[in-house]
Amino acid sequence: MRAAVMYGAGDVRVEDRPDPKIQQPADAIVRVVLSCVCGSDLWPYASMPATGTGRPMGHEFLGVVEETGSGVATLRAGDLVVTPFTYCDNTCDFCRKGLQSSCRHGGRYGLDGVDGGQGEAVRVPVADGTLVKLPVEETSPLLPSLLTLSDVLCTGHHGAVTAGVSRGDRVMVIGDGAVGLSAVIAARRLGAEQIILMGRHTDRTDLGRDFGATDVVAERGEEGAAKVRELTGGDGADRVIEAVGTLQSLQTALGAVIDGGTISRLGVPQYEQGPLGFDLIMRNITLTGGAAPARAYIEELMPDVLNGTIDPGRVFDRTVGLADVPDAYRAMAERRALKVLIRP
Amino acid sequence: MRAAVMYGAGDVRVEDRPDPKIQQPADAIVRVVLSCVCGSDLWPYASMPATGTGRPMGHEFLGVVEETGSGVATLRAGDLVVTPFTYCDNTCDFCRKGLQSSCRHGGRYGLDGVDGGQGEAVRVPVADGTLVKLPVEETSPLLPSLLTLSDVLCTGHHGAVTAGVSRGDRVMVIGDGAVGLSAVIAARRLGAEQIILMGRHTDRTDLGRDFGATDVVAERGEEGAAKVRELTGGDGADRVIEAVGTLQSLQTALGAVIDGGTISRLGVPQYEQGPLGFDLIMRNITLTGGAAPARAYIEELMPDVLNGTIDPGRVFDRTVGLADVPDAYRAMAERRALKVLIRP
Incomplete structure (x- = not known):
C-alpha cells in the first residue's frame, strides 16, 4: 500500500x-x-x-x-x-x-x-x-x-469539559487552529455565554464566529490578555482553553483568566517548564486538560x-x-x- | 500594646x-x-x-x-x-x-x-x-x-476539596506539618478510603495516623513516589495534596499521582517555574489548589x-x-x- x-x-x-x-x-x-x-x-x-x-x-x-x-x-x-x-x-x-x-x-x-x-x-x-x-x-x-x-472535535470538547465550561460562563479560546475552532463549538454547545476567540487569521476567526465566538481578539501576549480582561468586565475569563501549546500562550492564558478560574491546555506543550509560582497559588488558578x-x-x-x-x-x-x-x-x-x- | x-x-x-x-x-x-x-x-x-x-x-x-x-x-x-x-x-x-x-x-x-x-x-x-x-x-x-x-484546618480542607476528594478515593498527603495533618483530617472527613501521609517525623506521622492516615511513607522523591504507587496497586493516588511547597515535593506528587488524577498545592511555592510539559499533558494531570x-x-x-x-x-x-x-x-x-x- x-x-x-x-x-x-x-x-x-x-x-x-x-x-x-x-x-x-x-x-x-x-x-x-x-x-x-x-x-x-x-x-x-x-x-x-x-x-x-x-x-x-x-x-x-x-x-x-x-x-x-x-x-x-x-x-x-x-x-x-x-x-x-x-x-x-x-x-x-x-x-x-x-x-x-x-x-x-x-x-x-x-x-x-x-x-x-x-x-x-x-x-x-x-x-x-x-x-x-x-x-x-x-x-x-x-x-x-x-x-x-x-x-479535533473531541479534543476541543475535552478542553471545554475539563475547563468546566457550563451555562453562562465567559470562555476564552486561545488559538484559531482546528482544535481552537472546535473548542468554540464545544463551549457553545455547553452553554457558554461569551466566547472570546484569540487568533489573527481573519478567515479562521470568521469561521470561529460562525461556530459561536462572540468576540475575537487579534492581539497576543499581555496586550491580548488585557483585551480579554476588558471584554469580561475587568477580571478575565472564567475558563480558558489553550489550543496552541507555546509558553507565550500559557502566559496569555494566565493573564486572561479570572481568580479561581481554570485553564485547560490542549496544545502539545512546546516547553517543559512553566510558571507555577506564587501568583497561581494566591489566585487559585487551576491548570488542567491534556491529551483527549x-x-x-x-x-x-x-x-x-x-x-x-x-x-x-x-x-x-x-x-x-x-x-x-x-x-x-x-x-x-x-x-x-x-x-x-x-x-x- | x-x-x-x-x-x-x-x-x-x-x-x-x-x-x-x-x-x-x-x-x-x-x-x-x-x-x-x-x-x-x-x-x-x-x-x-x-x-x-x-x-x-x-x-x-x-x-x-x-x-x-x-x-x-x-x-x-x-x-x-x-x-x-x-x-x-x-x-x-x-x-x-x-x-x-x-x-x-x-x-x-x-x-x-x-x-x-x-x-x-x-x-x-x-x-x-x-x-x-x-x-x-x-x-x-x-x-x-x-x-x-x-x-490550617480550612487550608487542609481546601486541599481536599480542590483535589476533589470523595468517598472511596486513594489520597496522598505530602508533608507532616500542621497543614498536611489537617489535610488528613479533611480527606478522612470527605470519605477517602486510603490516606497515605508522606513525612519523616515519627511523632507527627503518629498524630497523622490518629487523624486518619492509613499508611505512612518516610521516603521522599522518586523513592517515595514508588512507595506510594506500590501502596496503591501500582498506579498512584487519585488525589494528592501537596503541603510542603518545594519543587521536590511537586515532583514527588507528579510521580505518585495516577493518570487523570489531581494535585492540589497548598504549600507556598518556593519556586517560580515547575514541570508543565508533555508528561502532564499525556497523563491528563490537573494542578489545582492555592491560598485557601x-x-x-x-x-x-x-x-x-x-x-x-x-x-x-x-x-x-x-x-x-x-x-x-x-x-x-x-x-x-x-x-x-x-x-x-x-x-x-
Missing part, C-alpha cells in the same frame, strides 16, 4: 509500505476512506531530527473494515468506522473512567508496528474497543464532519454531527490525494491551509 | 506598637486571646532580607471584640470571634463564589497598616464579613481546635470541632506567651515544635 512517512523536519514522503495484516485476534484492517493532517503533526514537521527509518504519520481516519481478527466481536467487513486518535480496549479501568488516552492496552498510531492513518489502510489493535460504527454511507457528505470525531480521551466522547458528539446541529467539518479547507500529502504539510505549516483532508 | 515584628531572617522581636484604633466604620478591634505561628511564617524567617521598619507577624487568631466601628452591624463588644487568615467583606462577587481569598476589599494581616495576629490586639477591617462568632466561652478547652479554623478561602469553610467545619468529631487542635504541641514568640519561631524552624500556640 501507499502511506505517508516522515523522515525528518520538512521531509514527508509517500511510499510503498507492506499491506497491513491481522497480527492479533483483536485486530481489524481498515481501508482508509478519509484521513487528514493534524496541527500536532506540524511540530515534528518543524523540528524532527532526520531518521533513516522514518515514521508513519497520521492518527485521524475513518474507513471501511476489510478484515477482522478471530477475537473481534462487534465489527465485520464492510462496516464504516471512525477511530479515536489513540487506540484503546475501552474496557480497562482507565477506559471505564473515561480516560481512554491512558488505556492499559492502548497506544498511538504510527508507533510500535502500528500503521499511521495517512495511508491506504491501517491495522487497528483492540478494534472492538477502538472503532465506532458510523450510521452513514461511504458517500455521505457528512464524512468530513464525522472525521473530526477522530480528534476522544473515544469517551464520540457517541456523545456524533448525534449533533448527524443532525447538523454542528458542522465541524468546515475546518477542512483543502482536500488532497495521498500523493500530495507532502504539499498538505507544507500548506498547513505555511498557514495557507487550516486543515487538509486526505482521500487516499 | 506588645506585638511580634520580623526584621529579617531569624530576627523576630516583640516590641511596643501603637494600640489599634478604629479607622474605618467597618473596623473592629479584637483583643487577641489565642494566636499561633504558621508554617508559612518560617519562609520569611529563613530568608527575609533585613529591613529597618519590620513587618508585624501573624495571621491566625481568635479573640474578643473590644470595639466596633459605626458601620459594623453583626458584632459587638464581648463577642468571642475567630478570623480567617485573610480579611474579606464576604459580600463581593468573589466572596459569594466562595473565593474570599480574592475578595475585592480584602487583604492580609501585617500589611497596609493592618496589625498582625501575633500581638495583643488587632484592628480587623471589614469586620462583619471577616469575623465569625464562636459559641463558647473564652475559657473553653476547645479554643486551640477552634483556632485552627483560622488557617478560609472564610468559606469556617461555618461548615466548626460543628465537627464543637462536637468533638475532629480534634485539629492536637497540632499544637507547645504554648508560649508573647515574650517568647522568638523562641517559638526558633523551635518551629528547628523542627523541635510542630506548631506553637501564643497566649498574649
Whole structure:
C-alpha cells in the first residue's frame, strides 16, 4: 500500500509500505476512506531530527473494515468506522473512567508496528474497543464532519469539559487552529455565554464566529490578555482553553483568566517548564486538560454531527490525494491551509 | 500594646506598637486571646532580607471584640470571634463564589497598616464579613481546635476539596506539618478510603495516623513516589495534596499521582517555574489548589470541632506567651515544635 512517512523536519514522503495484516485476534484492517493532517503533526514537521527509518504519520481516519481478527466481536467487513486518535480496549479501568488516552492496552498510531492513518489502510489493535460504527454511507457528505470525531472535535470538547465550561460562563479560546475552532463549538454547545476567540487569521476567526465566538481578539501576549480582561468586565475569563501549546500562550492564558478560574491546555506543550509560582497559588488558578480521551466522547458528539446541529467539518479547507500529502504539510505549516483532508 | 515584628531572617522581636484604633466604620478591634505561628511564617524567617521598619507577624487568631466601628452591624463588644487568615467583606462577587481569598476589599494581616495576629490586639477591617462568632466561652478547652479554623484546618480542607476528594478515593498527603495533618483530617472527613501521609517525623506521622492516615511513607522523591504507587496497586493516588511547597515535593506528587488524577498545592511555592510539559499533558494531570478561602469553610467545619468529631487542635504541641514568640519561631524552624500556640 501507499502511506505517508516522515523522515525528518520538512521531509514527508509517500511510499510503498507492506499491506497491513491481522497480527492479533483483536485486530481489524481498515481501508482508509478519509484521513487528514493534524496541527500536532506540524511540530515534528518543524523540528524532527532526520531518521533513516522514518515514521508513519497520521492518527485521524475513518474507513471501511476489510478484515477482522478471530477475537473481534462487534465489527465485520464492510462496516464504516471512525477511530479515536489513540487506540484503546475501552474496557480497562482507565477506559471505564473515561480516560481512554491512558488505556492499559492502548497506544498511538504510527508507533510500535502500528500503521499511521495517512495511508491506504491501517491495522487497528483492540478494534472492538477502538472503532465506532458510523450510521452513514461511504458517500455521505457528512464524512468530513464525522472525521473530526477522530480528534479535533473531541479534543476541543475535552478542553471545554475539563475547563468546566457550563451555562453562562465567559470562555476564552486561545488559538484559531482546528482544535481552537472546535473548542468554540464545544463551549457553545455547553452553554457558554461569551466566547472570546484569540487568533489573527481573519478567515479562521470568521469561521470561529460562525461556530459561536462572540468576540475575537487579534492581539497576543499581555496586550491580548488585557483585551480579554476588558471584554469580561475587568477580571478575565472564567475558563480558558489553550489550543496552541507555546509558553507565550500559557502566559496569555494566565493573564486572561479570572481568580479561581481554570485553564485547560490542549496544545502539545512546546516547553517543559512553566510558571507555577506564587501568583497561581494566591489566585487559585487551576491548570488542567491534556491529551483527549476522544473515544469517551464520540457517541456523545456524533448525534449533533448527524443532525447538523454542528458542522465541524468546515475546518477542512483543502482536500488532497495521498500523493500530495507532502504539499498538505507544507500548506498547513505555511498557514495557507487550516486543515487538509486526505482521500487516499 | 506588645506585638511580634520580623526584621529579617531569624530576627523576630516583640516590641511596643501603637494600640489599634478604629479607622474605618467597618473596623473592629479584637483583643487577641489565642494566636499561633504558621508554617508559612518560617519562609520569611529563613530568608527575609533585613529591613529597618519590620513587618508585624501573624495571621491566625481568635479573640474578643473590644470595639466596633459605626458601620459594623453583626458584632459587638464581648463577642468571642475567630478570623480567617485573610480579611474579606464576604459580600463581593468573589466572596459569594466562595473565593474570599480574592475578595475585592480584602487583604492580609501585617500589611497596609493592618496589625498582625501575633500581638495583643488587632484592628480587623471589614469586620462583619471577616469575623465569625464562636459559641463558647473564652475559657473553653476547645479554643486551640477552634483556632485552627483560622488557617490550617480550612487550608487542609481546601486541599481536599480542590483535589476533589470523595468517598472511596486513594489520597496522598505530602508533608507532616500542621497543614498536611489537617489535610488528613479533611480527606478522612470527605470519605477517602486510603490516606497515605508522606513525612519523616515519627511523632507527627503518629498524630497523622490518629487523624486518619492509613499508611505512612518516610521516603521522599522518586523513592517515595514508588512507595506510594506500590501502596496503591501500582498506579498512584487519585488525589494528592501537596503541603510542603518545594519543587521536590511537586515532583514527588507528579510521580505518585495516577493518570487523570489531581494535585492540589497548598504549600507556598518556593519556586517560580515547575514541570508543565508533555508528561502532564499525556497523563491528563490537573494542578489545582492555592491560598485557601478560609472564610468559606469556617461555618461548615466548626460543628465537627464543637462536637468533638475532629480534634485539629492536637497540632499544637507547645504554648508560649508573647515574650517568647522568638523562641517559638526558633523551635518551629528547628523542627523541635510542630506548631506553637501564643497566649498574649
